[in-house]
Amino acid sequence: MSSSGKAPVRVALDAMGGDNAPAETVLGAILAAREYGIGVYLVGHEDKIRAELAKHDVAGLDLPIVHTDEIIEMHEHPATAVRRKKNASMTVALQLVRDGKALGAVSAGNSGAMMAASLFTLKRIPGVERPALGGIFPILKGGVSLIIDMGANTDCKPDYLPQFALMGSIYMERIFNIPSPRVGLLANGEEEGKGNQQVIEAHQLLKREAQTLGINFIGNIEGRDIPIGGADVVVCDGFVGNVVLKLSEGLGEALSGMLRTELTSSWKNKIAALMLRPSLRQIFKRIDYAEYGGVPLLGINGAAIVAHGRSNAKAIKNALRVTKQTGETGVVDAIAEGLARLNAEQESSKTK
Amino acid sequence: MSSSGKAPVRVALDAMGGDNAPAETVLGAILAAREYGIGVYLVGHEDKIRAELAKHDVAGLDLPIVHTDEIIEMHEHPATAVRRKKNASMTVALQLVRDGKALGAVSAGNSGAMMAASLFTLKRIPGVERPALGGIFPILKGGVSLIIDMGANTDCKPDYLPQFALMGSIYMERIFNIPSPRVGLLANGEEEGKGNQQVIEAHQLLKREAQTLGINFIGNIEGRDIPIGGADVVVCDGFVGNVVLKLSEGLGEALSGMLRTELTSSWKNKIAALMLRPSLRQIFKRIDYAEYGGVPLLGINGAAIVAHGRSNAKAIKNALRVTKQTGETGVVDAIAEGLARLNAEQESSKTK
Structure with a gap:
C-alpha cells in the first residue's frame, strides 16, 4: 500500500x-x-x-x-x-x-x-436522512438523466426527496459535467397540485428549499418527460424509481428483440439490416448500461x-x-455542505 | 329513441x-x-x-x-x-x-x-371502494395487458388493490377473451416480501382473497415484466400506473422518433427503410392506441x-x-357478484 x-x-x-x-x-x-x-x-x-x-x-x-x-x-x-x-x-x-x-x-x-x-x-x-441509489437513465437523443432513488428506499417521507434532489444534482454536475442540472419531481401531471400525498408535500418542500440547497428545481415532470430528457435529475421514491428503470430496461429489451426478429425475418430485411448497422449500433451504444459503469450510492x-x-x-x-x-x-463534501446550509437555515428560522 | x-x-x-x-x-x-x-x-x-x-x-x-x-x-x-x-x-x-x-x-x-x-x-x-381506470398496455409480441389503476386514485389503501384486480380480471376476460387472466401485483421485486408498505399488505390480501374473488393471482411482477406480457392484469396504485403508462408512451415516441431520424439520415438508410416498411408498420400498428379505442372506468x-x-x-x-x-x-354484474362473494365471506368469518 x-x-x-x-x-x-x-x-x-x-x-x-x-x-x-x-x-x-x-x-x-x-x-x-x-x-x-x-x-x-x-x-x-x-x-x-x-x-x-x-x-x-x-x-x-x-x-x-x-x-x-x-x-x-x-x-x-x-x-x-x-x-x-x-x-x-x-x-x-x-x-x-x-x-x-x-x-x-x-x-x-x-x-x-x-x-x-x-x-x-x-x-x-x-x-x-436516507442514502439513495441514483440510477442512470440513458436519453436516446444523447446524454443521461439520474433517477434518484432507484430502489434503496421503498417508503419515503416527503422530506427525503429534497435530499435526493440535492445529492443527485451534485452528482450530475460533477460527474456528468451538467451545469445547474434541472431537477424534476416525478408526478402524474405537471401542475403543482398533482401527485400523491407524498409528492404534493415534497413539491412544497423543494420549492421552499431549492435556493438554500442550491438546486435548479423545475417542478413536476411526468413519465413521458423522462425519455426525452425533461430533467437531468428525476426525483422519486425508490419504489417508483425501481419500476421506472426496470420498465425502461424491459421495454428496451423487448423492442430490440422485436427489431432483431424483424431484421432477420427475410432476405430483404437482412440486407436492409446490414445497411442500417452503423446507425443501429449508434443507438444501442447509447442505451448500453456498460457505458455508464455503475450507479452511485449517495x-x-x-x-x-x-x-x-x-x-x-x-x-x-x-x-x-x-x-x-x-x-x-x-461529491461527498458538497452534499454535506448543502445539508449544513439547509440545517442552519432551519435552525435560524426556529429561533426567530 | x-x-x-x-x-x-x-x-x-x-x-x-x-x-x-x-x-x-x-x-x-x-x-x-x-x-x-x-x-x-x-x-x-x-x-x-x-x-x-x-x-x-x-x-x-x-x-x-x-x-x-x-x-x-x-x-x-x-x-x-x-x-x-x-x-x-x-x-x-x-x-x-x-x-x-x-x-x-x-x-x-x-x-x-x-x-x-x-x-x-x-x-x-x-x-x-374506488372506481379505477384500466389502461391498455400493448405487448410488442402481440396482445395487451391492463394496468389498473392508471390514474384515478393517486393514494390507495391496500384493500383497494384486490378490487382493482377483480375488476381488471373480469374486463380482460370478457373484452379481450383471455381465460383466467394472470393478475400480477407491480412491485420492486418478485419475492413476496418486496414492495412498499402498501404493496406488501396488498399482496397478503390478494393471496387470501384470490379464490373468493375468482382471480388468478400470480404474485408480484417487476417493471421489466410488463412489456413482455408477464401479467394480463397489472395491479398498482394510480400514481404508479400513470407513470408506467406515460413513461412507456414517451419511450415509444422517443424510439420511433429516433428511428425515423436515422432512417432518413442518408440515402442508404432511406432505401433500407423502404425495404423494412411492411415490418415496421406491423410493429407500429401494435402500439397504436387508436386500435384499442378507449380505457374502461371500472x-x-x-x-x-x-x-x-x-x-x-x-x-x-x-x-x-x-x-x-x-x-x-x-362486466358490471360480474364485478358486483365477485364483491358480494367477498363481502359474504368476510361477514361469515366475522360471525364465527
Missing part, C-alpha cells in the same frame, strides 16, 4: 462481486489501469485474482491485491450477511475508503449488501458505486473511472 | 368531447355503425352534429342525435364542471345509460370530468369508457365497439 503522505490515487474494487467475477472484474481493473492510469486495489481471494492477472499483460500497472476469503453471495440477506461476514470482499474494499487508502469503492455484487456494508463501514453524511460518507450484477469488463472499467471521479470531485 | 320493449342496442357518444370533436367523433360513430352495425346516440350540439353527418353517407345508419348545448372543456376542474353543467354532453350520454336507453357511454373529453360525471350519474357498484355501475383526448375517428370507432362489448358481456 502507498506509504507516501499524498492523497490516495487508487480505488478499491470488490474483485469477487458480480456474476462474472473474478474474470471480468480483474480484466475491468486492468483496462482501467491501462486506459485511465487508475490504481486499483483488487480485494478478494488472492490466488483466484492472481490466476486472472496471469492471463494478461499487467506490467507497470498499479494493481495491488488485498486478500480476503469471505464473499457475500447474491442470494444472501444483505444486512445479515454484512453482519456475519466482517471480512467480506465488499466490506474490506469499503474499509480502504474509510481508512483513507482508496478514493472510493466499487462492487458488482449483492447490491443490498453493498448498501448495508457502506452504511456500516462509511456511515451516512451528517444530516442525510448520502454515504465516501464514494461507493454499485455496478450491475451482470457487469462485463467494460462496465467495471467505467465504474472504476466514475468511482475515481466521485472521490476526486468532492 | 327505441320504443320497442327490447334491451337497448345503442351506445351513447359524447360527440363534443376530445380535441377533434365533433368531426372525428361523428365520423367514428358513422364507422362503428357501418362496420359493426352499432346504433349510436350522438350527444351534443344538434346543428354541429348535423353538419358533420351531412358530410357523409349515413343512409340506413342508426345515429339519433340527443341535443344539449353544454360542453365541459378540457381545462375545467372536473368536479366543479360536472356540478355546474348539469346538461353537459358527457353527463347526458351517461344519463342514457342510467335510464336503460344505452348499453354504455364513451367520451374523449376531460377524463377527470368523465369520472366525476360517471360517479355522479351512474354511482358505484355496491361494495366498490367500478362504475354501468359501462363507461374514456377515450384518448386526441382520438381520431378510428379510435372512437373502436371505443364504441369496446363500450358495446362491455355493456353486453355483463
Whole structure:
C-alpha cells in the first residue's frame, strides 16, 4: 500500500462481486489501469485474482491485491450477511475508503449488501436522512438523466426527496459535467397540485428549499418527460424509481428483440439490416448500461458505486473511472455542505 | 329513441368531447355503425352534429342525435364542471345509460370530468371502494395487458388493490377473451416480501382473497415484466400506473422518433427503410392506441369508457365497439357478484 503522505490515487474494487467475477472484474481493473492510469486495489481471494492477472499483460500497472476469503453471495440477506461476514470482499474494499487508502469503492455484487456494508463501514453524511441509489437513465437523443432513488428506499417521507434532489444534482454536475442540472419531481401531471400525498408535500418542500440547497428545481415532470430528457435529475421514491428503470430496461429489451426478429425475418430485411448497422449500433451504444459503469450510492460518507450484477469488463472499467471521479470531485463534501446550509437555515428560522 | 320493449342496442357518444370533436367523433360513430352495425346516440350540439353527418353517407345508419348545448372543456376542474353543467354532453350520454336507453357511454373529453360525471350519474357498484381506470398496455409480441389503476386514485389503501384486480380480471376476460387472466401485483421485486408498505399488505390480501374473488393471482411482477406480457392484469396504485403508462408512451415516441431520424439520415438508410416498411408498420400498428379505442372506468355501475383526448375517428370507432362489448358481456354484474362473494365471506368469518 502507498506509504507516501499524498492523497490516495487508487480505488478499491470488490474483485469477487458480480456474476462474472473474478474474470471480468480483474480484466475491468486492468483496462482501467491501462486506459485511465487508475490504481486499483483488487480485494478478494488472492490466488483466484492472481490466476486472472496471469492471463494478461499487467506490467507497470498499479494493481495491488488485498486478500480476503469471505464473499457475500447474491442470494444472501444483505444486512445479515454484512453482519456475519466482517471480512467480506465488499466490506474490506469499503474499509480502504474509510481508512483513507482508496478514493472510493466499487462492487458488482449483492447490491443490498453493498448498501448495508457502506452504511456500516462509511456511515451516512451528517444530516442525510436516507442514502439513495441514483440510477442512470440513458436519453436516446444523447446524454443521461439520474433517477434518484432507484430502489434503496421503498417508503419515503416527503422530506427525503429534497435530499435526493440535492445529492443527485451534485452528482450530475460533477460527474456528468451538467451545469445547474434541472431537477424534476416525478408526478402524474405537471401542475403543482398533482401527485400523491407524498409528492404534493415534497413539491412544497423543494420549492421552499431549492435556493438554500442550491438546486435548479423545475417542478413536476411526468413519465413521458423522462425519455426525452425533461430533467437531468428525476426525483422519486425508490419504489417508483425501481419500476421506472426496470420498465425502461424491459421495454428496451423487448423492442430490440422485436427489431432483431424483424431484421432477420427475410432476405430483404437482412440486407436492409446490414445497411442500417452503423446507425443501429449508434443507438444501442447509447442505451448500453456498460457505458455508464455503475450507479452511485449517495448520502454515504465516501464514494461507493454499485455496478450491475451482470457487469462485463467494460462496465467495471467505467465504474472504476466514475468511482475515481466521485472521490476526486468532492461529491461527498458538497452534499454535506448543502445539508449544513439547509440545517442552519432551519435552525435560524426556529429561533426567530 | 327505441320504443320497442327490447334491451337497448345503442351506445351513447359524447360527440363534443376530445380535441377533434365533433368531426372525428361523428365520423367514428358513422364507422362503428357501418362496420359493426352499432346504433349510436350522438350527444351534443344538434346543428354541429348535423353538419358533420351531412358530410357523409349515413343512409340506413342508426345515429339519433340527443341535443344539449353544454360542453365541459378540457381545462375545467372536473368536479366543479360536472356540478355546474348539469346538461353537459358527457353527463347526458351517461344519463342514457342510467335510464336503460344505452348499453354504455364513451367520451374523449376531460377524463377527470368523465369520472366525476360517471360517479355522479351512474354511482358505484355496491361494495366498490374506488372506481379505477384500466389502461391498455400493448405487448410488442402481440396482445395487451391492463394496468389498473392508471390514474384515478393517486393514494390507495391496500384493500383497494384486490378490487382493482377483480375488476381488471373480469374486463380482460370478457373484452379481450383471455381465460383466467394472470393478475400480477407491480412491485420492486418478485419475492413476496418486496414492495412498499402498501404493496406488501396488498399482496397478503390478494393471496387470501384470490379464490373468493375468482382471480388468478400470480404474485408480484417487476417493471421489466410488463412489456413482455408477464401479467394480463397489472395491479398498482394510480400514481404508479400513470407513470408506467406515460413513461412507456414517451419511450415509444422517443424510439420511433429516433428511428425515423436515422432512417432518413442518408440515402442508404432511406432505401433500407423502404425495404423494412411492411415490418415496421406491423410493429407500429401494435402500439397504436387508436386500435384499442378507449380505457374502461371500472367500478362504475354501468359501462363507461374514456377515450384518448386526441382520438381520431378510428379510435372512437373502436371505443364504441369496446363500450358495446362491455355493456353486453355483463362486466358490471360480474364485478358486483365477485364483491358480494367477498363481502359474504368476510361477514361469515366475522360471525364465527
